[in-house]
Amino acid sequence: MFRWFASKFIKHWDETDRPEVRMACGQMASALSIGSNVLLCALKLATGLAAGSVAVVADGVNNLSDAASNIISLIGFRLGSRPADAEHPYGHGRYEYLAGLMVAVLILAAGLELLKSSVERVLHPAAPEFSWAMAAALAASILVKLWMMAFNLQAGRQIASRTLTATAMDSRNDAIATSVVLLGMAAAHFTGADLDGWLGLGVAAFVLHSGFTLVRDTLDPLIGRKPEPEVIDAIRERILACPGVLSTHDLMLHDYGPGQRFASAHVEMAEEDGLTACHAALVALSREFLEKDGLHIVFQLDPVSKADTEENRLRTHVSRRAKLIDQRVTVHDLSLTRAGESVTVRFDCYIPADVEIPEPELRRVLENIVREQYQAADCAITIDRDYMAPPH
Ligand SMILES: [Zn+2]
Ligand SMILES: [Zn+2]
Known part of the structure; x- marks a missing residue:
């Protein structure tokens, strides 16, 4: 009709x-x-x-x-x-x-x-x-x-x-x-x-x-409402399906009306793949999103390496121990900086919204995990309760 x-x-x-x-x-x-x-x-x-x-x-x-x-x-x-x-x-x-x-x-x-x-x-x-x-x-x-x-x-x-x-x-x-x-x-x-x-x-x-x-x-x-979970899941699936992508986090989506949607996401890729190749893959991916879905998306490339660095060891340690809180907990964007004697450890921790642990408690647990290895470390931890991250 x-x-x-x-x-x-x-x-x-x-x-x-x-x-x-x-x-x-x-x-x-x-x-x-x-x-x-x-x-x-x-x-x-x-x-x-x-x-x-x-x-x-x-x-x-x-x-x-x-x-x-x-x-x-x-x-x-x-x-x-x-x-x-x-x-x-x-x-x-x-x-x-x-x-x-x-x-x-x-x-x-x-x-x-x-x-x-x-x-x-x-x-x-x-x-x-x-x-x-x-x-x-x-x-x-x-x-x-x-x-x-x-x-x-x-x-x-x-x-x-x-x-x-x-x-x-x-x-x-x-x-x-x-x-x-x-x-x-x-x-x-x-x-x-x-x-x-x-x-x-x-x-x-x-x-x-x-x-x-x-x-x-x-x-x-x-x-500015949280988008439908199906929309977020579909975007995540597509990003994860891109060759070379190891994982993704901190997705943000802004809706300015039909046909005017903007997004950003962090994407972890192997350092060994080479900067140029990773960049090319992400450019192709964002172009595909624009053409197929009218979605303007920007990626932040987070390189991860398999090398035996201090940061990698700490990340593995924190990830493994944090899994004891809940199997789905993951850690991203971990950095370790030294200034003289002091050590600062920054990272984001993703924890599903349905895990009922109060935030101060969660921070204390995570800080203790870091301090098992760096006793006097200053910790700056961002908690992501959802794949849709608030700005941070
Ligand atoms: Zn994050
Ligand atoms: Zn990141």
Whole structure:
């Protein structure tokens, strides 16, 4: 369905890694949603107001807030696809998240308003008149929303857009909410019970819930959320698969919006492989990441040698002893410097987040391990609790 529309209206529609194609797909999906939502809202307001049903009016306002959110996504796609400029070297991708946040605030405001009018209706019941026009508007709305769900789901998958997948989920929820209103109205009509205020309350709670969810989903990437573990694992696997790479640590990933991701990682390679060869392998690897995944990644090369140096002996000692804390503990970036009599030992220790040992305790254990060999050593230890390292 999405494919049909896209192939009719967008040039090179299947080359979705091109920013202009991505923008066009996003805009087309948003424009269709705006049109449908405005239409549904008008239908429900007209029939709902005529019959005096607070639940149907609430449902119509819900569609209006959806239209507002589609407009903001449309603007988000437009602004977000602007290329990087002098002031914004990482592109404008986060506009898409910012647009989502504004939508969320609008939805919350609409939800509060609906809550108020529904509570009033529960306190002062006034049964709405049943009208077939209103029932028809609701039934049509359910069908349109199911169609919008399918369409946005396909479009969202095609261009990997959170905004569109969120719209699809919202459409699904709207279809459910409207079904409940329709069933409630039918029940009221045939049994004479007055459910209007309660149905309105249900719809209002629903609108508020979707607003809160949207706040959370758009705020997280703006503040800088930990990426999905699958993403980190996939990057690590790819780095480890590169010929010559012995291990990797201290991966950092920054997300400035779709297609604008930046990363850095340390990579251990054998000193004996030669600097030029190692460098060439890493250049090829980072190029591959850029071409295949649109990920800009920079590597720090950590040479490790098999030679019998003082540092290597200490590293082996610390690694072996640290494994007694947990088998998965590893040690990296160890250096040993002397100034006159004093010795300074620096290193990072990776320990999985699920190993429950308080940090001061862990430091004390590690320092004692070092001091088994260098009694008076000063230790500067960085604890990495995750493969995603904080800056250090
Ligand atoms: Zn580290
Ligand atoms: Zn390192």
